[in-house]
Amino acid sequence: MAEPAAPRPTTAAAWIGQGALYMLFALFIGVFSTWPAYRHLPADQALIKLSFTHNGKRVSECRQLSPAELAKLPPNMRAPMQCPRERVPVVVELDIDGVQSVRHSASPSGLSKDGASAVYRRLPVAAGQHRITVRLKDSPGPAAFDYSRDESVTLKPAQVLVIDFDAEKGGITLR
Amino acid sequence: MDPAGSLRSRGLAAFEGLERVFDAAFGSALNPLRHLGALGFLCFWLLAVSGIYLYAALDTSVGGAWRSVDELSREQRYLGGLLRSVHRYAADAFVIVTLAHLVRELLLGRYAGFRRFSWLTGVPLPLFVFACGIGGFWLNWDQLGQFSALATAEFLDWLPFFASPLTRNFLDAASVSDRLFSLFVFVHLGVPLLLLFGLWFHIQRIARADVFPPRALAIGTLGALLAVALAAPVMSQAPADLSIMPGPLALDWFLLFAHPLAYATSPGLVWALFCATLLFLLALPFLPRPAPPAVAKVDPDNCNGCRRCFEDCPYAAITMGPHPNGKAGRQLARVDADLCASCGICVGSCPSSTPFRSGARLLTGIDMPQLPIDALRRRLEEGLAALRGERRIVVIGCDHCAPVDRLAGGDVTTLSLICTGMLPPSFVEYALRGGASGVLVTGCEEGACAYRLGTRWTKERLDGAREPHLRASVPRERLATAWLPAGDDRALAAALDEFRRGHG
Ligand code: HEM
Ligand code: SF4
Ligand code: SF4
Secondary structure, eight states: OBOOSSOOTTSHHHHHHHHHHHHHHHHHHHHHTTOSOBOSSOTTEEEEEEEEEEOOOBSSOOEEOOHHHHHHSOGGGOOSEEOOOOBOOEEEEEEETTEEEEEEEEOBOSTTSOSOEEEEEEEEEESEEEEEEEEEEOSSSSOOOSEEEEEEEEEOTTBEEEEEEEGGGTEEEEO | OOHHHHHHHHHHHHHHHHHHHHHHHHOGGGOGGGOHHHHHHHHHHHHHHHHHHHHHHOOOSHHHHHHHHHHHHHHOTTTHHHHHHHHHHHHHHHHHHHHHHHHHHHHTTTTSGGGHHHHHHHTTHHHHHHHHHHHHHHHTTBHHHHHHHHHHHHHHHTSTTOSSOGGGGGSSGGGOOHHHHHHHHHHHHHHHHHHHHHHHHHTTTSTTOOOSOOHHHHHHHHHHHHHHHHHSOOOOOSBOOTTBOOOSBOOOHHHHTHHHHHHHSOHHHHHHHHHHHHHHHHHGGGSOOOOOOOOOEEOGGGOOOOOHHHHHOTTOOEEEEEOTTOOTTOEEEEEOTTTOOOOOHHHHHOTTOOTTSOSSSOOOSEEOTTSOHHHHHHHHHHHHHHOOSSOOEEEEEETTSSOOGGGOBTTEEEEEESSGGGOOTHHHHHHHHTTOSEEEEEEEOTTOOTTSSHHHHHHHHHTTSSSSOOOTTSOGGGEEEEEEOTTOHHHHHHHHHHHHHTTO
16 A cells, blocks of 8 residues: 655654654753743842731720610520620721821721731832831720831841831831 | 734734744744644643652751752752743643733634533633742742742732731741641642642543644644753852842743732732733623534434544534434434534534435435535535536635635636535545546645644545545546645645645
8 A cells, every 4th residue: 555645754854853853852851941030129129028916905895785685685695794806997098107108997807807807909119218117006986096116227239128017026027 | 804803813812923933933833823722731730750759858847948949059050940840840831832822722712612622621721830830939938039939928918818927927937837838739639639630621622632732743842941040050049038138130021920020010910900900801602603503413214333433523513312213222323413513524424424425315314414425425516517627626615714615617626625524535436437527625734724633634534544445446646635724825825836736
């Protein structure tokens, strides 16, 4: 049975072509698996990360129900104390060198708004000295901020400064 | 034509151009573009084998991971170091071949009808490939891993799912615990297992799936990966240090391109792109399209239950069940209409499809309603009767390959089938006995059959290596075959000319 047509890759040119295509494949992988280099933060910058998870206070205190109010409730729900589960949003402000950079009200998580509030912000700044002012409010009502911290920091290029909240360490922390 | 359609046809033309370049160098049977799925499997196995060695050497603690991997590269350059590099480059190759496979199937329009299952089970696979690949960078906990882990956390935090941001796990060295690190390891071992399961699922509806590339192609690909591994061994970047943002990083753009993209635009935009692409790919098989052709139909009176069609169907669309005539042990073929590609290959495998059978109307065990075997025999008889001269050539071809019908006239009559695999070999003998001086059987090149196995089965049947075979008494010098690039009229005409020269 004759089998004409359909050239078979037996010529030298085909072998060279095959080698060239394998080389191209290898080169393609070799090159783009490391190049071009990626620089996330310009060389003269540092990064401030504002990050916390913190429980705001309850929207209101627990309250003793009056006998009249209790009587109106179905018998199986007559708890003498009523405690709201909902928490207030946590408000945070960050000034860098006296300029407000963040003002954020972090809503409590969870369907009944009884979880922690979380914030995560990344702020690239020029390396060098900066005055950092952080204020945080976690209580209901129009009162002033519950916590604040004011500090001067010197940041090296590429350094990461983390602003967090840790009640055990006295509130706002910088590290 | 609609803009999307014309975009697709231009994309297809470009891809076919590329395929021809590869054909010229590799020949169609070894053309890597025709084995992209199989190359994906090869990458998977390379990753699994090299990965086992790396895992044995990995210290799965935050403190020890970097050193254990770095030592591998420095102290075992030609074993651990080489395997590490192969592991990385095979992952890159996996991304390339997977995406190329996706694009190819997309351009060929292989997402609807009987291919819907293969398409829909294919769409999630690149996600697994990326999830395994990206997670791998975290394990050696160098500055690239640090960057990627943090970028991934920031990307995921954009979604409103996490009560406590994932990024808090990477605020400083103290936040990264050995437990978190164990989670990394778990992901990097668990997702590949999911991927393997997904791959198995993906090829369920494909009979004799091409899951391993031809040996020469496998060796060539492995050679290319080893060459990169030797020329550019993968080395760790500086150990992770969460108190700094790493400087310039040698980034793996194949696997990690989404991080820079999210920083250059926004996580929201990358999420939107991602979801839009996913939705588009998942919706494709459900778009309205022309009614599909009729599927194969079994005739119980002419099916003897020999299982040949069951063996040959490229899409596992045939099952065997008890024959309704009730004879003990007798079986009957059954076609699942959702899986049937309407290729007709089963007609070519049925022993009842012989034109020598008597009866005014030729019946067979399994037939294509749109092109029944009886019509084929009549067309062949009429075509031969119309030829006058000494030389009478029958050219048999297929609708997907080079179009044979344009050759009809003069000393030639033609028979175009749905797929050349539809040809019962006895038709060749029937043509020669019926007055043809020669028969030229044409079809797609090996590896290029629109229905995967048509060319392979036809070759084997004509060579006598597969049932039903062409009888040995048929004079082989009066038969020729030509396996051609799809749509290539010139190659077809050349094949015919050469055949004529050989047949005076
Ligand atoms: C890890 C990635 C993947 C691997 C290793 C893989 C592997 C394979 C293999 C081995 C085949 C059988 C090919 C044959 O025997 O002719 C196949 C077929 C197919 N694949 Fe994939 N695949 C992958 C991802 C995808 C993706 C992402 C898509 C598209 C969304 C896809 C769509 C298809 C289709 C439509 C077929 C059927 C082709 C036909 O009917 O001729 N695959 N794949
Ligand atoms: S027409 Fe093709 S896909 Fe359908 S049953 Fe026959 S061989 Fe299988
Ligand atoms: S090849 Fe023909 S005879 Fe054999 S099982 Fe299939 S339909 Fe029946």
